[in-house]
Amino acid sequence: MNFYAVKAIYKFEMARTFRTLLQSVVSPVISTSLYFVVFGAAIGSRIEEVGGISYGAFLVPGLIMLSLLTQSISNASFGIYFPRFTGTIYEVLSAPVAMPEIVLGYVGAAATKSTMLGLIILATASLFVPLEVRHPLLMLFFLILTAVSFSLFGFIIGIWADNFEKLQLIPMLVVMPLVFLGGSFYSIDMLPPTWQTVTLFNPVLYLVSGFRYSFYEISDVSLAVSIGMIVVFLTICLSVVWWIFKTGWRLKS
Amino acid sequence: MESIVSIDNITKQYAGGFQALKGVSLDIRKGEILALLGPNGAGKTTLISIICGIVNPSSGSVTVNGFDIIRDFRRTRSMIGLVPQELTTDAFETVWSTVTFSRGLYGKPPNPAYIEKVLKDLSLWDKKDSMMMMLSGGMKRRVLIAKALSHEPTVLFLDEPTAGVDVELRKDMWRLVDQLRDSGVTIILTTHYIEEAEEIADRIGVISQGELILVEEKAELMAKLGKRQLTLDLDRPIDALPTSLQAHALELTSDGKQIIYTYNSRENSTITALLEDLRYAQITVHDLHTRETSLEEIFVELVHGR
Numbered sequence: 001m002n003f004y005a006v007k008a009i010y011k012f013e014m015a016r017t018f019r020t021l022l023q024s025v026v027s028p029v030i031s032t033s034l035y036f037v038v039f040g041a042a043i044g045s046r047i048e049e050v051g052g053i054s055y056g057a058f059l060v061p062g063l064i065m066l067s068l069l070t071q072s073i074s075n076a077s078f079g080i081y082f083p084r085f086t087g088t089i090y091e092v093l094s095a096p097v098a099m100p101e102i103v104l105g106y107v108g109a110a111a112t113k114s115t116m117l118g119l120i121i122l123a124t125a126s127l128f129v130p131l132e133v134r135h136p137l138l139m140l141f142f143l144i145l146t147a148v149s150f151s152l153f154g155f156i157i158g159i160w161a162d163n164f165e166k167l168q169l170i171p172m173l174v175v176m177p178l179v180f181l182g183g184s185f186y187s188i189d190m191l192p193p194t195w196q197t198v199t200l201f202n203p204v205l206y207l208v209s210g211f212r213y214s215f216y217e218i219s220d221v222s223l224a225v226s227i228g229m230i231v232v233f234l235t236i237c238l239s240v241v242w243w244i245f246k247t248g249w250r251l252k253s
Numbered sequence: 254m255e256s257i258v259s260i261d262n263i264t265k266q267y268a269g270g271f272q273a274l275k276g277v278s279l280d281i282r283k284g285e286i287l288a289l290l291g292p293n294g295a296g297k298t299t300l301i302s303i304i305c306g307i308v309n310p311s312s313g314s315v316t317v318n319g320f321d322i323i324r325d326f327r328r329t330r331s332m333i334g335l336v337p338q339e340l341t342t343d344a345f346e347t348v349w350s351t352v353t354f355s356r357g358l359y360g361k362p363p364n365p366a367y368i369e370k371v372l373k374d375l376s377l378w379d380k381k382d383s384m385m386m387m388l389s390g391g392m393k394r395r396v397l398i399a400k401a402l403s404h405e406p407t408v409l410f411l412d413e414p415t416a417g418v419d420v421e422l423r424k425d426m427w428r429l430v431d432q433l434r435d436s437g438v439t440i441i442l443t444t445h446y447i448e449e450a451e452e453i454a455d456r457i458g459v460i461s462q463g464e465l466i467l468v469e470e471k472a473e474l475m476a477k478l479g480k481r482q483l484t485l486d487l488d489r490p491i492d493a494l495p496t497s498l499q500a501h502a503l504e505l506t507s508d509g510k511q512i513i514y515t516y517n518s519r520e521n522s523t524i525t526a527l528l529e530d531l532r533y534a535q536i537t538v539h540d541l542h543t544r545e546t547s548l549e550e551i552f553v554e555l556v557h558g559r
Contacts, residue, residue: 008357087341094305096330
């Protein structure tokens with residue numbers, strides 16, 4: 001195990017976060033606060049409680065998930081795409097570093113950043129609504145597992161993309177709609193029956209549902225199914241990353 | 254001499270079908286400076302990239318200090334430093350952090366004293382806190398060298414290190430290369446400045462169209478292929494060379510106004526005898542001049558004469 005290499009990549013990526021503090025941390029916190037103001041205070045005041053929870057509090061897990069997914073993907077995809085774009089990837093490819101170490105460095109840093117962000121948003125949310133986390137360990141488990149899985153997904157996007165447009169394509173056109181339609185801002189009970197069935201095909205629903213359970217013990221689907229879905233997603237991402245490094249796809253000619 | 258890098262019948266065909274290397278075999282000796290010459294697209298960078306692990310070979314094998322570059326990639330890559338051709342740098346990093354990053358990436362524990370020495374050797378110490386994007390092209394080139402040296406490699410690949418570099422920096426760089434060689438580092442460089450290869454390299458390899466045309470000691474190459482020419486301008490044109498001059502390797506120009514005498518620059522010439530024979534043949538010369546073929550001419554002849 002090339003521990004120093006993992007540490008070097010990890011530190012390098014984390015340094016980028018602190019260098020771009022406004023973009024990495026402050027911006028998502030401000031946008032989340034705006035969601036609370038708009039959805040929680042303005043619209044939420046006209047919505048009754050959801051599952052016995054005030055709408056503002058109900059929103060919190062969904063909003064954290066929204067930031068967690070988008071930031072995990074964006075951090076990890078940019079982290080690996082940028083050295084490919086500038087050409088500095090030559091150094092990682094010619095260093096005595098094995099595939100798992102490269103993934104550990106880049107994905108570890110991206111997941112750390114988005115987990116930190118998730119916790120910052122949680123702290124921000126507590127300023128707007130009374131919060132309770134009934135299962136803190138389960139909440140952390142979901143937070144970290146989702147951050148790791150979607151950072152891996154972002155890593156794959158960063159290797160697949162060959163221009164900046166593609167880098168934004170999946171997060172904007174696929175992930176964002178899935179998050180919005182995955183029960184982040186509502187319970188699926190609030191949808192007509194047909195749409196409830198359609199929503200069950202949205203993988204994000206299972207993440208939000210499981211995560212919300214760790215807060216309030218209310219969920220749209222069972223906890224076991226939620227955990228199962230995220231493990232399946234993690235396994236798929238790991239398999240794709242393993243294949244990428246085995247074949248050198250988009251990295252080595 | 255013991256070889257440190259052994260390349261055995263390496264081929265590389267890219268996905269588009271382009272054959273970049275056609276069975277290259279080469280032994281690079283420990284502690285030598287080997288200059289790889291070749292026109293653009295000859296396969297030099299592909300060969301270096303394969304040895305460093307950036308490009309996968311289609312067939313063949315490479316060992317570094319006896320270790321296979323694929324099976325034992327950790328051992329081989331930790332011995333190798335690479336200065337790429339392109340000025341690829343992390344624009345927002347400082348000189349110190351980017352060089353420190355490289356050392357860590359190659360699995361070495363932090364050693365600020367060593368990094369300080371490398372930066373001082375490359376006249377980068379006063380720039381250690383500058384961001385890469387603030388540096389000139391020449392300075393960035395120095396940083397790339399510092400990065401390549403950060404993990405104390407025993408084999409250093411310099412791919413066109415002096416491209417776009419001013420004269421002063423080029424001299425500094427060659428001074429550093431000399432120091433590295435003295436400390437036992439094996440250096441493989443590609444360059445377009447053939448006179449530099451002539452000045453600094455121990456051996457010269459010529460690659461053309463994916464094939465290694467030759468590898469020779471520089472001195473032997475110059476002796477074997479380097480020639481001198483003495484051109485004699487005649488007072489009056491002649492129709493043919495007299496038989497009394499047949500002992501000399503002479504050539505008469507088509508207008509009959511010049512005689513060209515070609516001789517090996519490393520051997521004793523017979524100019525005195527030639528001039529004597531010319532006098533006996535009553536051929537008078539009103540001017541003469543000599544020239545020596547450069548490595549560049551040898552290179553052009555080798556590459557284009559194929």
